[in-house]
Amino acid sequence: MTQQPFSRPGAIDLSGLGRPAPQAGAPAPHPTSPTGAHSYSVTVDEQSFQGLLEQSTTAPVLLAFYSRSRMPESGQLADDLATVVEEHEGRYLLGLVDIDATPQIAQAMQIPSIPLVVAVVDGRPMPLLQDPLPIDELRTALTQVAQQLTAQGITGRHQPRTGAVPDAEGEEETVDPRYAPAQDALAAGDIDAAVAEYQKLVDANPADVEAAGGLAIAKVMQRTQGVDLAAARAAAADNPDDVDAQTMVADLDMLGGHVEDAFARLVGLVARTSDKDRERARDHLLGLFAAVGNDDPRVLAGRRNLASALF
Known part of the structure; x- marks a missing residue:
């Protein structure tokens, strides 16, 4: 199945489909809930x-x-x-x-x-x-x-x-009113405000996985504001063990949808570095895991690869 966007209105044109004429006095058909208990x-x-x-x-x-x-x-x-x-x-x-x-x-x-x-x-x-x-x-x-x-x-x-x-x-x-301020901030392009709003939610309820995921990706957006992609990639290529250069490209890969590339880059950085540099790379990678979701198969694979790099 293709994944092309629908055009609105008339995403899928059903106007030409044959429809049986309703019987005299019968109500027009309408979608119904499958059971009374299902509201969604x-x-x-x-x-x-x-x-x-x-x-x-x-x-x-x-x-x-x-x-x-x-x-x-x-x-x-x-x-x-x-x-x-x-x-x-x-x-x-x-x-x-x-x-x-x-x-x-x-x-x-x-x-x-x-x-x-x-x-x-x-x-x-x-x-x-x-x-x-x-x-x-x-x-x-x-x-x-x-x-x-x-x-x-x-x-x-x-x-x-x-x-x-x-x-x-x-x-x-x-x-959901809990997330409305952060979402409104994102819609307005105010990434700093979105980070602050998500942080409030996480501070109030650390178990709120949706807020934690929103905070993680908002921080990725915050770190990459105004960054030149080509320059960032060139800097990373020239400095393969530089934590700042490598984490920046990993963030850019995340925003571009290249999740596995971002994980692989940081796992490799963990394997090559030591002490504080290794700790920074590991912590950054854990933050990207949170942005994607801990149950995602790519995260599960990334955690296995991180464990191998560490031990």
């Missing part, structure tokens, strides 16, 4: 699909494609996702797409197989899961995704649904 999951049809995608501009939307008749495991995955999404209290909105009931959506999205779970963030679809997972592994996966999103300043939350997805112009999404 909705059953999606062609009419509501585009409106659901629009909600991803404020907080992430998950799409679970399944067929209970063709693959019961995909239906179980959808049920478990609804349970886990509920536990995140608005961090995600889950759209349940029964491909037997709505084949047009599966066709429009070019679904290769089921089960398939797609994350949509700011209109951009990204495949998330393609195999059934136990519910505990789902919890770990969604917690990890939430940490990474928070580290990027994406902290919006959905309001609970009571049976329908609002239109794009309708119900406003809410931002």
Whole structure:
């Protein structure tokens, strides 16, 4: 599946899809919550699909494609996702797409197989899961995704649904008030203020992993403000054991999405240095681990590589 951004409005054009005419006196179809206990999951049809995608501009939307008749495991995955999404209290909105009931959506999205779970963030679809997972592994996966999103300043939350997805112009999404000042500062380009706001949250609650991740990535942004990438890379190439030069390029790699390159650079620096230089390199690397999230496979691999470099 491609990961091209949707264009808004009309991200996926469903206007030409055939829709059965409603029976006389029958109410128009609308998305409904799969059970009364689920406030953040909705059953999606062609009419509501585009409106659901629009909600991803404020907080992430998950799409679970399944067929209970063709693959019961995909239906179980959808049920478990609804349970886990509920536990995140608005961090995600889950759209349940029964491909037997709505084949047009599966066709429009070019679904290769089921089960398939797609994350949509700011209109951009990204495949998330393609195999059934136990519910505990789902919890770990969604917690990890939430940490990474928070580290990027994406902290919006959905309001609970009571049976329908609002239109794009309708119900406003809410931002978790704990993170609103930091997010507002990031949106305004005031990185120093964002660092200060995240630091307040971490000081008040060191166990707040979302705040800790946000603080870590905000500090990366703070350290790299105004830095010339080419000059930084040249300095690092000329001074392979200089901690400041190497950590700066590692930070720039992080912001550019080259997470594994950043980790490898600092692991190598730890292996080459000693005493205070080694300690500084190690501490910097631990900060980057926090920015990505401790459950991320790249962090787990990075920790193993760091242990080998240290011992």
